[in-house]
Amino acid sequence: MTRKRRADSGRMNIEYENVTERVVYDRSEITTDLHKNHESQIEDERKSQDIILNDLALLGYSVTSIYDLANKGNVPPDTIPVLLKHLQIGGYSDMIMVGLGGLLSSKQVRKYWQILKKIYLESSSEIQESAAASAMYRASSREVLEELMELALDGTKGDSRIFFVRPISRHGQKEGRDFLRNYIDDPVIGKEVRAVLSRYKDEK
Numbered sequence: 001m002t003r004k005r006r007a008d009s010g011r012m013n014i015e016y017e018n019v020t021e022r023v024v025y026d027r028s029e030i031t032t033d034l035h036k037n038h039e040s041q042i043e044d045e046r047k048s049q050d051i052i053l054n055d056l057a058l059l060g061y062s063v064t065s066i067y068d069l070a071n072k073g074n075v076p077p078d079t080i081p082v083l084l085k086h087l088q089i090g091g092y093s094d095m096i097m098v099g100l101g102g103l104l105s106s107k108q109v110r111k112y113w114q115i116l117k118k119i120y121l122e123s124s125s126e127i128q129e130s131a132a133a134s135a136m137y138r139a140s141s142r143e144v145l146e147e148l149m150e151l152a153l154d155g156t157k158g159d160s161r162i163f164f165v166r167p168i169s170r171h172g173q174k175e176g177r178d179f180l181r182n183y184i185d186d187p188v189i190g191k192e193v194r195a196v197l198s199r200y201k202d203e204k
Contacts, residue, residue: 048093052100055082066099075103084112087135088119090128101131105138113139117147126158133160140167148172149179152189165192174203 049066056063059078066083069075075083086092087100109116116136123129140148145168151157152164168176177200180193 049096052082052086052092052096055086066096066103070103074106074108077108080104080109080112084115084119087128087131088115090124094127097127097131098134101134104135107138109135109139110141113141113144117151120151120157120160126160129157130160130163133163137163137167140164140171142171145172145176149176153183159188161189162192165189165196169196177203 052066053063056066056069056079059082061069061076061079063069069079083100083104087097087104090097092100104116113136116132116139120129120132120136123132136151148164148168148171152161152168154161165180168180170176172179177197180197184190184193184197186193
């Protein structure tokens with residue numbers, strides 16, 4: 001190898017090492033930033049739910065997160081009014097709103113159906129609307145079949161209407177599915193309707 005080639009090779013090795021060091025350093029910076037952002041997000045979420053946690057503490061439930069209520073399955077019945085209150089207040093982070101909707105997604109919330117429906121219809125944000133609809137999915141029953149049908153067709157609402165399709169089939173049985181067959185091409189609920197009805201191709 002000539003001196004010039006050795007010199008060029010040496011420079012390339014140095015440049016490669018410098019680039020490698022910069023890449024490692026940049027990755028370290030990115031990892032540190034992501035860690036800081038994650039910690040900041042966790043702290044924001046904690047502060048966001050402090051008001052809810054304080055209300056739960058008054059009932060004797062000292063938890064560090066609303067999700068702790070569901071560690072053993074369904075939430076304690078006496079916490080449901082508190083969770084409903086804060087779902088109705090709204091304004092919390094998306095994660096907390098989704099959490100509230102999830103915790104309220106239970107058959108034991110059926111007696112609060114009208115409250116959930118009111119929250120849904122009067123929702124001031126998409127996330128509040130979606131959280132209420134997800135709770136109504138489980139809280140529904142045969143007794144509110146007609147209401148489910150009306151909600152599924154409510155043009156003032158968005159994709160949250162999809163939550164009502166399966167309950168219509170489940171509670172309405174053939175009657176519910178006959179209703180759904182009229183909306184297989186609906187731009188919002190049509191895809192979900194087709195998915196539900198695909199299991200009942202031989203039904204007449």
